[in-house]
Each structure stands twice: as structure tokens, then as C-alpha cells.
Amino acid sequence: xxxxxxxxxxxLILTLTKALGLFSKRISLPPVVGALxxxxxxxxxxxxxxxxxGTITALAEIGVIVLMFQAGLETDIDELKESGVAAFIIxxxxxxxxxxxxxxxxxxxxxxxxxxxxxxxxxxxTSVSITVQTLQExxxxxxxxxxxxxxxxxxxxxxGVVLLSVITSIGSSTGSGFGPVIVTIARLIAFIxxxxxxxxxxxxxxxxxxxxxxRRRRIPVFAFAFCLFLSFFAELFGxxxxxxxxxxxxxxxxxxxxxYINRKIECVSYMLITPIFFANIGLKTTIxxxxxxxxxxxxxxxxxxxxxxxxxxxxxxxxxxYDGREALQIGVGMISRGEVALIVAEKGLKVGIxxxxxxxxxxxxxxxxxxxxxxxxxIVFADxxxxxx
Numbered sequence: 001x002x003x004x005x006x007x008x009x010x011x012l013i014l015t016l017t018k019a020l021g022l023f024s025k026r027i028s029l030p031p032v033v034g035a036l037x038x039x040x041x042x043x044x045x046x047x048x049x050x051x052x053x054g055t056i057t058a059l060a061e062i063g064v065i066v067l068m069f070q071a072g073l074e075t076d077i078d079e080l081k082e083s084g085v086a087a088f089i090i091x092x093x094x095x096x097x098x099x100x101x102x103x104x105x106x107x108x109x110x111x112x113x114x115x116x117x118x119x120x121x122x123x124x125x126t127s128v129s130i131t132v133q134t135l136q137e138x139x140x141x142x143x144x145x146x147x148x149x150x151x152x153x154x155x156x157x158x159x160g161v162v163l164l165s166v167i168t169s170i171g172s173s174t175g176s177g178f179g180p181v182i183v184t185i186a187r188l189i190a191f192i193x194x195x196x197x198x199x200x201x202x203x204x205x206x207x208x209x210x211x212x213x214x215r216r217r218r219i220p221v222f223a224f225a226f227c228l229f230l231s232f233f234a235e236l237f238g239x240x241x242x243x244x245x246x247x248x249x250x251x252x253x254x255x256x257x258x259x260y261i262n263r264k265i266e267c268v269s270y271m272l273i274t275p276i277f278f279a280n281i282g283l284k285t286t287i288x289x290x291x292x293x294x295x296x297x298x299x300x301x302x303x304x305x306x307x308x309x310x311x312x313x314x315x316x317x318x319x320x321x322y323d324g325r326e327a328l329q330i331g332v333g334m335i336s337r338g339e340v341a342l343i344v345a346e347k348g349l350k351v352g353i354x355x356x357x358x359x360x361x362x363x364x365x366x367x368x369x370x371x372x373x374x375x376x377x378x379i380v381f382a383d384x385x386x387x388x389x
Contacts, residue, residue: 039282072249127338
């Protein structure tokens with residue numbers, strides 16, 4: 001019977017993640033928070049009912065690939081063009097400041113420079129979903145600030161994927177000096193060029209499928225197969241598989257069927273693999289090894305995660321001509337790390353450049369920044385009359 005226990009494990013994960021996900025939504029929090037808590041409850045911190053076995057881990061890996069594929073499909077190229085230079089500057093400085101901040105905090109307790117840099121890379125992530133939801137509720141999404149946040153978040157995703165690919169490739173390679181760095185960058189450029197050239201053919205193939213009147217339900221199957229193929233292709237180049245998944249989504253995001261593809265992929269994602277991915281994060285979270293030093297590190301990292309995005313993105317916004325209040329609003333809108341940081345941390349853990357003892361603090365940072373963002377957004381977007389009332 002033990003060989004079939006994974007069926008019970010999956011049933012428990014799906015039931016609890018959906019139940020807590022619905023509860024999170026009722027109190028205006030993203031479902032990812034509920035899914036994380038479900039994994040923590042089922043894991044060693046809670047009732048220790050589920051172990052991250054091979055089946056759970058494999059499904060979680062597919063889950064992260066699907067999430068990045070969806071992120072690529074949802075990339076708005078036109079929005080990116082409209083945001084232009086301002087969004088790029090906001091995103092770039094909003095990546096540099098958290099990267100340095102995370103590195104310096106990790107450096108204070110961890111002697112491995114590659115692992116310390118990776119902690120900084122995790123802090124560069126931005127999950128804009130909670131910001132979008134909050135701004136929509138307040139009617140502020142379509143304004144100048146909302147558009148800038150969306151554009152900067154898209155560029156932030158691209159920069160984050162590139163950073164992740166570079167650092168994981170360097171961290172898993174042997175050798176010292178600038179050799180691994182040069183080789184990694186050369187691999188990344190070669191992958192992007194080859195995938196981009198091949199992507200033109202794939203893009204035309206999907207247009208041909210649409211023109212032939214092929215049943216639409218078959219198109220998502222070809223799209224998902226393309227995503228998995230490009231993920232595998234990325235690994236052959238020594239690049240993170242999620243880079244391939246994200247690029248597959250970007251290639252298909254301009255096809256006429258991209259909304260339909262995303263809806264069908266979302267069905268599979270919502271019903272099975274995404275809940276397992278987030279629950280798997282919770283299953284790996286422990287507090288048994290959290291010494292006083294790690295607790296202090298967690299507190300400082302949370303503060304750095306919040307302040308570094310506010311300063312970095314806010315300063316970038318000021319450079320682009322936004323006033324002080326708008327710059328603060330943009331900075332706050334980029335605080336939430338959400339699923340993006342979890343994806344990065346999980347990938348680092350897999351390739352061995354994410355210290356296991358620092359994994360739990362990262363999960364705590366994700367939860368806190370996700371909880372704080374909607375609260376801070378309502379404060380910084382409040383009308384002056386409301387603030388003085």
C-alpha cells in the first residue's frame with residue numbers, strides 16, 4: 001500500500017490548498033498564501049502528514065515550468081513598448097538595490113559568495129499580481145503610476161530570469177575566475193539566439209494551424225509540448241529550464257490563440273500542478289534549525305526586502321520625472337515577492353546554491369511582503385483628505 005500513498009498525499013494537498021486558498025481570497029489575500037500555509041500544515045512544522053517524495057517533486061517541477069510559461073504568455077509586448085525607458089530604469093534600479101541588499105545581509109552570516117549573491121537574486125523578484133488586484137479594487141490600475149508598475153514588473157521578470165540563468169549556471173559549473181561567467185553568458189546568448197530563430201518558425205506554425213481551421217482544443221497541446229521542449233533545450237545549454245518555459249510563452253504571446261492557450265493551461269495548472277508546487281515549498285519549510293542568528297537574519301532580510309524595492313524603484317521613478325508621492329507609490333507596488341521569489345528559491349535549492357538553512361527565512365519574507373503590499377498600497381494611494389481626516 002505504501003507505493004500508492006502518493007495518491008493520498010496529492011488528495012490532501014489539493015483539498016487543503018484549495019480550502020485555504022479560498023479563505024485567503026475572502027480576506028483579500030492571494031491564494032498563494034493559503035497554498036503555502038497548507039504545505040506548512042501538512043509538512044514537518046505542522047502535522048508531518050506528507051513528505052516531498054519523487055512524485056510530488058516531479059509534479060512540482062512541472063508546476064514551476066507551467067507558471068513561467070503562463071508568465072510569458074501574459075507578457076504584454078505593447079505595454080512594454082509604451083512603458084519604454086522609464087519602466088526599464090525603474091526595473092533596473094529596482095533590481096540592483098535589492099540584489100546588493102540581499103547579498104550584504106547574507107554575507108554577514110554565510111561565507112559562500114555564490115550563495116550570498118543568489119539570496120540577492122531572490123530579492124530582485126517582483127510578483128505584481130497582488131498589486132494589480134489591489135489597484136483594480138481602488139480604480140488606480142490604468143493611471144500613470146499603475147501603467148509604470150506593470151511595465152517595470154514585466155522588465156523585472158525578464159531581468160530576473162536572465163540573472164537566475166546566469167547565477168545557477170555559474171553556481172553549478174566547476175572552475176574559478178571569469179571563465180565560468182564568460183561561458184555562462186555565451187551559453188545564454190546562444191540559447192536566446194537559437195530559440196529566437198526557431199521561435200519565428202514556431203510562431204508561423206501556430207498561425208498556420210489557426211488558418212487551417214484546426215480544432216482549437218489541439219492548439220494548447222502543441223503549445224504545452226513546445227514549452228516542455230524549450231525547457232529541456234535550455235537545460236542542454238546549461239540554462240535554467242524555466243528560462244526556456246518563459247521564452248516559449250513570450251514567443252506565443254502574440255499569437256491570436258494566446259488567450260485560449262492560457263485558459264486551457266490554467267485548467268491543468270489550477271487543478272493539479274500549481275497547488276502541488278506551492279504546497280511543496282511549505283513541505284520543505286522547517287524551523288528546527290532556526291537559531292537566534294537565523295531569526296535575526298530573517299527579520300533583517302524582511303526589512304531589506306521591503307525597503308530596497310521602495311528605494312530602488314522609487315529612486316528610478318524620481319529620475320524619470322515622477323513626483324515624490326508617485327515614486328513612493330511605484331516603490332510600494334513592487335514590494336511583493338510572491339510566487340516569483342518562490343520559483344527562484346526552489347530552483348536554487350535544486351541546483352545547490354540555495355543554503356537549506358536559509359530557505360525557511362525566504363518563505364517567511366515572501367509571506368510578509370505579500371501580506372504587507374496591499375496594506376501599504378492603500379495607505380500610499382489614499383487621498384490627502386483621507387490622510388488628514
